Amino acid sequence: MKLVTLINSALIFASITFVPGIAGAQTATTNSSEIAINSNNIPSNSTSVSYLQPFNLVNFAYQGGLKQHGIPSGKTLVSETQNRNIIAKDLVKAAINADKLPSQVLNDPNYLSAVNLQLNALPDYAAAD
Numbered sequence: 001m002k003l004v005t006l007i008n009s010a011l012i013f014a015s016i017t018f019v020p021g022i023a024g025a026q027t028a029t030t031n032s033s034e035i036a037i038n039s040n041n042i043p044s045n046s047t048s049v050s051y052l053q054p055f056n057l058v059n060f061a062y063q064g065g066l067k068q069h070g071i072p073s074g075k076t077l078v079s080e081t082q083n084r085n086i087i088a089k090d091l092v093k094a095a096i097n098a099d100k101l102p103s104q105v106l107n108d109p110n111y112l113s114a115v116n117l118q119l120n121a122l123p124d125y126a127a128a129d
Contacts, residue, residue: 051100051101051102051105052095052100052101053114054111054114054115054117054118055118057091057092057095057100057101057115057118058091058115058118058119058122059125060095060100061073061077061091061094061095062074062077062078062122062125062126065098065100066091066094066095066098066100068098069094069095069097069098070090070094071086071090071091071094072086074126075126077122078122078123078126081119081120081122082123086119087116087119088112088113088115088116088119089106089112091115091119092105092106092111092112092115093106
């Protein structure tokens with residue numbers, strides 16, 4: 001059951017990650033060839049940013065990595081998310097305070113949506129644990 005949940009989570013994350021990029025792709029025509037350009041994924045300052053993926057963030061919280069920042073671990077986290085006492089924004093804020101995420105992630109609706117999907121899958125993950 002754990003493998004099925006992991007695969008489903010990966011598929012959901014992949015679809016959230018890639019669909020907006022595919023939809024925003026544009027085709028630029030040169031003299032003799034076409035080049036696909038995805039302007040949504042090219043930052044204006046072109047610096048590479050790396051941070052926790054939503055699955056890893058939720059897993060980190062589940063394992064107790066954000067306890068010092070007010071996020072419970074284990075089954076308490078599952079219960080609190082099911083009761084909507086903890087939502088994606090809460091988790092992201094705690095991760096920012098723990099220096100696990102940059103502050104601009106709080107304004108990224110795609111990231112927050114992906115974290116929310118992972119939180120919704122948390123009961124299945126916890127049951128398989």
